[in-house]
Every structure is written in C-alpha cells, then in structure tokens.
Amino acid sequence: MSFKFEKLIIWQKSMEFGEIIFNLSQYFPKDEAFNLTSQIRRASDSIALNISEGCILQSKLEFKKFLGYSIRSLAETVTCLYKAKNRKYITEEKFSEIYNESYSLMNQIIAFRNQIKE
Known part of the structure; x- marks a missing residue:
C-alpha cells in the first residue's frame, strides 16, 4: 500500500x-541560519510537498x-543558489552541478504537467 504520489518519478526526484x-546548506555560515539557509531549505522542500x-x-x-507551485519553488531554490554562489558559500562547480539538476527537474515537472488532460 502506498500513496499515489509516491509512485511519481517527479516526487521521488524532488x-x-x-x-x-x-546537505549543501549545512555548510552555509551560521549567521545565515534564519536567512538564506532557512529559505533555500523551505523552497526546496516545497517542491515535493506541493x-x-x-x-x-x-x-x-x-x-x-x-x-x-512546485516549479515556482524550484525557481526560488535556484535564486537562493545564485545568492549562495555570489556570497562564496558554494563553488562555481557545485553551483553548476545543482543548477543542471534543477533545470532537469523543472523540465520533468513541466513535461508531466503538460501530459495531464483536463
């Protein structure tokens, strides 16, 4: 027995x-705990939650x-990644790696959404 969403690849990937x-945000500075760290975690969690x-x-x-809403949360996460890169909390390489994963996930969610017939 399982919930319907558990079978969705987009949910699993999100x-x-x-x-x-x-895991990435665990290495952000402590003074970002209630700012960028919290924001990026909430935004990324919101993808699967939605x-x-x-x-x-x-x-x-x-x-x-x-x-x-999931796609918007993903865009918010990417913006937070830009902030982290600009503040030198993550390397350019790490940014590119996660950015590419973000882009792929976004395209998968959009493709799934486009398949839903009303």
Missing part, C-alpha cells in the same frame, strides 16, 4: 533534490496548479 539542498498535496484528492486542474 525528494532527493531536497536532501541535496539540505506535488504530494496536489496529487491527493484534487481535480486535474488543481493538480496542475500545484505542479506550478
């Missing part, structure tokens, strides 16, 4: 992505709306 961001929330007992139109 869960993994959230853990990558959590997928699961939209998947359960929602119309197809509502589900598509929640997938849009």
